[in-house]
Amino acid sequence: MAKLSVNINKIATLRNSRGGDTPNVVNFAKDVQRFGAQGVTIHPRPDERHIRYQDAYDLKHEVYTEYNIEGNPIVKFIDMVLEIKPTQVTLVPDSIDAITSNAGWNTIKHKDFLVEVIAEFKRNGIRTSIFVDPDLKQIEGAKATGTDRIELYTEAFAHQYSLGNKNAIKPYTECAELSNKLNLGVNAGHDLSLNNIQFFKQNVPELLEVSIGHALVSESLYLGVENVIQMYLNKLQ
Template sequence: MTKLSVNINKIATLRNARGANNPNVVQVALDAERFGAEGITVHPRPDERHIRYQDALDLSKVVTTEFNIEGYPDQRFMELIKTVKPAQATLVPDPPNAITSNSGWDTITHQEFLKDIVAELKSYGARVSIFINPEAKFFESAKTTGTDRVELYTEPYAVQFHKDKHAAVKPYVEVANLASALGLGLNAGHDLDLHNLKFLKESIPFLDEVSIGHALICDALYYGLENTIQMYRRQLEV
């Protein structure tokens, strides 16, 4: 069964727009779990434009499902993981000014760097996942970093989905099978929504986890958060 982890960054964006505590990020996370989310994901950035580092500390005290913290492994991120000890730390190669994640790691060029980072994160008790493009050349070198999982960067799949969904998913199926053969766990995320999620799951039935934020929160404006989480869960029940 593929787990649904709800990324609540956009809730923090809305809160920060007014400077108070409405909506309450912690309460939304608790509600998301109550409504069926099997994980909570946050991605604090250095400028704290949405999730703040304090949010991650506050959430760590109450989240009872899998807590996943994404980010670039700078000193502050590493200290946060050491303090919070989340279930999973997901490494993304974003520069500080990136609006959102837009590429996976080059695990060949950054092999030694990632090896050291993965080893340190695992020493804190976190499962480690590396955000990665659907290119076979990066998977064997991902394995040798010592990571537990990889997270497929799915924006290219989402962009091509409405034109030719079979062509869109083909490279993902190929690298998913490679990841499985290498003994790597498999996550996926970025631009997944109610239109393209079910087909991805049907094509890669052994996905461990999907992390979805922007589309899910947008859908919740129309359908309500509880109903939306259940709608996404149903897309994964294939």
């Protein structure tokens, strides 16, 4: 069974829209774990428009499943991760003004930088994952960085699947197969939802973890958080 890590950025966005502390992101993280989620993901950005750096520290002692912190490894981010020591750090090359993550790493071009950053995290006992597009050359490049896992960027799959194109899964299957041969763990995330997650899981061998936020929170508005988490867990078996 692939693990479900709930990205709680959207809860922070809702909180920040009123300037108070409702909904409380720490309480929400506690609840999703109580409802069965096997991890909590956050993705703080430099402008702190949703998750704030302080949230990352506040969650440190409240996430008792897997704590995954995503982000662009700028100095402030690296320092924060080294201090908190989450279960996993996922490196994402998003620009400062990006609304959401929109591309994976060029693991060949940025190899030296990634090698250095990943080595530092691993020296501190933090599992590493890097966000990559479903491209076999990028998977091979990821292996050369020393990372423990890759996270497949799934927006292209989700879009094509919504149009009825099930063949869009092929590059993800191939990348997962190569990753397995290279002893790289496989995570996935971005635009995965109740509509596509089961098909994705069935066609991506040895999928270890999915990180889902926007869709899960949106679906929960109609179906309820606890119910939606159970629905994901059933589809991920």
